[in-house]
Amino acid sequence: MRLYITALKPTDSVTDGFLPAARALGCEVTVLTDRPEHHRRVHPGEVIACDVRDPRAVIDVIAHHHRPDAIFSNSDHVQPETALAAAYFGLPGKDWRACLAAKNKALTRRGLAEAGVERVRSVRLAPDDPADPTAVPFPAVVKPREGVASEDVVLVEDATALAAAVQRTRARRPGEALVVEEYLEGPVRTLETIGDGRETRVLGGFATTLGPRPHFVEERLDWSPTVPYEHTKHVLSALTALGVGFGACHTEYAVTPAGPRIIEVNYRVIGDHCDFLLADLLGVPLFEQILRVHLGERLPQTHPTPAQRAGVALSLLAERSGTISAAPPAIDPAAGGDGVRLWHRPLRALGDRVEHSNTNRDYLGIVRAIGGDTAAVDAAIAAFRAAHPWTVTA
Numbered sequence: 109m110r111l112y113i114t115a116l117k118p119t120d121s122v123t124d125g126f127l128p129a130a131r132a133l134g135c136e137v138t139v140l141t142d143r144p145e146h147h148r149r150v151h152p153g154e155v156i157a158c159d160v161r162d163p164r165a166v167i168d169v170i171a172h173h174h175r176p177d178a179i180f181s182n183s184d185h186v187q188p189e190t191a192l193a194a195a196y197f198g199l200p201g202k203d204w205r206a207c208l209a210a211k212n213k214a215l216t217r218r219g220l221a222e223a224g225v226e227r228v229r230s231v232r233l234a235p236d237d238p239a240d241p242t243a244v245p246f247p248a249v250v251k252p253r254e255g256v257a258s259e260d261v262v263l264v265e266d267a268t269a270l271a272a273a274v275q276r277t278r279a280r281r282p283g284e285a286l287v288v289e290e291y292l293e294g295p296v297r298t299l300e301t302i303g304d305g306r307e308t309r310v311l312g313g314f315a316t317t318l319g320p321r322p323h324f325v326e327e328r329l330d331w332s333p334t335v336p337y338e339h340t341k342h343v344l345s346a347l348t349a350l351g352v353g354f355g356a357c358h359t360e361y362a363v364t365p366a367g368p369r370i371i372e373v374n375y376r377v378i379g380d381h382c383d384f385l386l387a388d389l390l391g392v393p394l395f396e397q398i399l400r401v402h403l404g405e406r407l408p409q410t411h412p413t414p415a416q417r418a419g420v421a422l423s424l425l426a427e428r429s430g431t432i433s434a435a436p437p438a439i440d441p442a443a444g445g446d447g448v449r450l451w452h453r454p455l456r457a458l459g460d461r462v463e464h465s466n467t468n469r470d471y472l473g474i475v476r477a478i479g480g481d482t483a484a485v486d487a488a489i490a491a492f493r494a495a496h497p498w499t500v501t502a
Contacts, residue, residue: 109403110174111135114160114181114190117143120453121182121383123150129395133403135177140169161185163192170197178402180355182376184256187211200305200404202375206351210373213253213287216350223349225342226369230289235282239274241267244290249324250274253285257468263291263322292362292369299335299343299361300378300386302398303353304407310340311390312414314382316360319425323466329382330482331389331419342368356398380468381453382421385476388441388449389415418482422489424473426500429464432456436473436496448479448488452496462500472498 111130115122130137139147140158147155156173159165160181166189170176176197181190187207194201209215214232221227231243232253250273251261260277264270270288277286296316301308313332319325343359356377361368377383377398387394390412401407439452454473456462464470475492479485 109133109135109177111137111399111403112170112176112179112193113137113139114158114166114179114183114186114193115139115141115143115147116160116183116185118146118150119182119379120381121377121379125377125383125395126180126182126399127151127153129393129399132393133396133399135399135403136174138173140166161189163189163196166190166193167196178399178404180399180402184211184374184376185254187375194402200354200402202354203351206353207375209350210352210357210375211254213251213255213372214285216370216373217287217289219350220346220370223345225346225349228289228292228369230287233274233286233288235278235285239270239288241270244288246270247291248288249291250277250286250288252277252281253287258324258326259465259467259469261324261467263324292364292371294362294364296360296362296371297332297335297339297368298329298378299340299359301344301347301357301359302401302407303355303357304401304405305354307407308344308347308353309407309411310335310344311386311412313339314378314421319466325423325425325466325468325470326380327423327425329380329385329421331385331415331417333389333414333416339363339368343370346370347373355401380421380423380471381451381474381476384451385419385421385478388478389417389419391415415478417478417480418485419476419478420482420485420489421474421476423468423471424475424493424498425470426462426464426472426498428500428502429462430500430502432458432460432462432472432498433501434458434497434499436498439492439496446479446484446488448477448484450475450477450488450492452492472500 138154144157179194191202191204217230298314300311314329317328358374358378360371435458
């Protein structure tokens with residue numbers, strides 16, 4: 109079987125998740141990427157240079173190479189292009205329109221409103237549009253229409269702050285459209301799903317702890333094996349309205365006084381090592397299951413039972429700009445005396461320069477841990493941090 113994976117920069121999800129899963133399934137893997145030199149450092153298999161943001165280029169490269177059995181991507185940025193290529197070759201895949209509606213936050217809001225699922229006041233700002241302070245109520249959130257990693261997502265309290273935020277973002281992102289929408293007050297949760305085009309299954313969810321406003325940096329996610337029915341019903345209705353139901357999906361929502369409201373739909377598996385945490389909690393080969401769907405298989409008849417255990421992914425963040433002067437090593441899973449399994453994945457290296465940005469780019473490393481209860485997990489994480497601190501020197 110020939111599997112093509114489209115990618116931009118290398119990610120742990122692909123390098124340590126999907127590539128080993130593909131090998132376990134007996135697939136011959138070809139990575140198509142606009143950064144081939146980066147992928148050749150981490151992938152011993154075939155890597156071909158390709159403008160993966162252009163579906164015509166993806167189709168042309170594949171058509172003149174080996175016949176594909178599946179075309180897959182875990183990148184936020186090239187889901188529509190990958191879906192179009194899969195459709196061209198008649199392969200199982202996502203609906204390209206659903207990929208576009210999920211990625212484009214203005215289209216997400218429009219689709220959910222037109223379907224009657226929910227109405228969140230939101231306005232799209234083209235590059236030359238003025239920031240109208242009457243378009244949405246304050247407080248409001250300014251974000252790139254197709255942004256990721258909390259970059260340039262900021263809470264604004266009034267018209268002056270709105271104008272300043274739009275000006276700053278446009279200076280960093282010339283020519284890009286923005287979205288301004290009402291702030292969704294309430295705890296942030298996620299719903300993790302997988303589908304085969306006929307059935308969509310809920311795997312569980314996470315409770316998200318965000319950093320201080322006006323920014324929205326994800327600092328911690330806690331496993332929630334049981335998701336309230338009204339939350340599940342609302343999110344699944346939203347995914348149906350957008351046409352999302354094939355492969356993995358990671359949906360973020362806020363539990364507002366008026367009920368759940370969608371923050372964004374990420375039409376791929378959850379990231380920041382929560383995908384590995386999810387697989388371990390469920391006790392299933394999650395990456396293989398996602399690839400099997402793209403190879404045309406149905407979901408397994410047995411549904412994984414959500415683990416009634418504590419699972420935490422904690423992001424270790426730089427609190428200022430500077431140079432990393434102490435960097436703890438990678439830690440592989442090992443059960444301690446308290447039964448907690450703990451992993452540490454460094455994302456930066458000793459001597460790296462860090463520019464504090466109030467985004468996910470501030471992550472230095474990620475600790476994930478699984479144990480019988482939250483208290484034991486928290487104690488294990490605290491002990492690790494005390495013994496292995498990250499230090500950033502100005």
